Amino acid sequence: MRTAILAAAIGLAASAAAAEDFKFASFFAPTHPYVTGAFEPFAKMVGEKSGGDLTVTIYNGGELGPGPAEQYTRVLDGVAELGVSLAGYTASTFPLTLVAELPGVINAETGTRDIWNNIELFQPEYRRAILVSLWSSAPNVLYTRDKAVRSPDDIKGMKIRVPSRNTGLLVEAWGATPVSMPVSEIYNSLQTGVIDGAMIDTTATRAFRLGEVANYLTVGMDTTNSPFFILANRQAFNGLSESDQAALLEAGKEASILANETQLKVAADGVTAFAELEGHELIELTAEEAAAFNAAAAEVTAQVVAETGGSAQAIVDALKH
Incomplete structure (x- = not known):
């Protein structure tokens, strides 16, 4: 009996040790609607879809380094495995993504779903990092x-x-x-x-x-x-199992819809x-x-x-x- 309990305990410890945590860098304040409306649900979905193999810890308010524009570099450098920013802050890197921000191109209500229905058109410019989420915002x-x-x-x-x-x-x-x-x-x-x-x-x-x-x-x-995205460090992503990669990407797509819906509501308010x-x-x-x-x-x-x-x-x- 004691041997069985010990074996179970060792198994649980090994499982916990195998779990991977991704740091999520966000410049938004903890009180921003995106945090409760999209980022926290995203983290929860990743954990659920991966069966607990992959977790996400959110660092709000620039805890991992200040500056909205700098979050992209932090992902590339591996300071954070995940980061949120705007494509417009690094415009020369994402010209195709920014076509979606042009006047008259996108419908505010359906734009994010339209983007994901045609996501293959945007993927070629995401070579240095992995595109996890992408959503359109309310009009500027x-x-x-x-x-x-x-x-x-x-x-x-x-x-x-x-x-x-x-x-x-x-x-x-x-x-x-x-x-x-x-x-x-x-x-x-x-x-x-x-x-x-x-x-x-x-x-x-x-x-x-x-x-x-x-x-x-x-x-x-x-x-x-203003299109927003969540990106993942490519090396960290490639280090995940295929099932955990799929869990992260599925959660990211769903979080895109949540983020867009959250913003449209708050914008109307x-x-x-x-x-x-x-x-x-x-x-x-x-x-x-x-x-x-x-x-x-x-x-x-x-x-x-x-x-x-x-x-x-x-x-x-x-x-x-």
């Missing part, structure tokens, strides 16, 4: 501090934060000056007048407290979104919250007012698709409804 809209924007004439000459090169091209087409800046710097830069406004989705009203430093919010024009702030104005463009913005946006999309070449047009054709 315009927060401004001191000036209401209802036409491209209103935005001319303003300094506007952008999350990616393509959004910068859009802002330039509208007559403003784009300023590349990670999301963590927007609040202080807007508060101090370093920038006049910011292009970002409306989760920022609460998640990044932009309702405190912006007095106007303009919505209703064709604009970009962000519009309502902004409109309810005293002394603030939500500007919902009419079709006539949006037309000038949209004409410039269409030119930017055509320009970027032509410059990107390769399968860029195939991505547009696959994603556009």
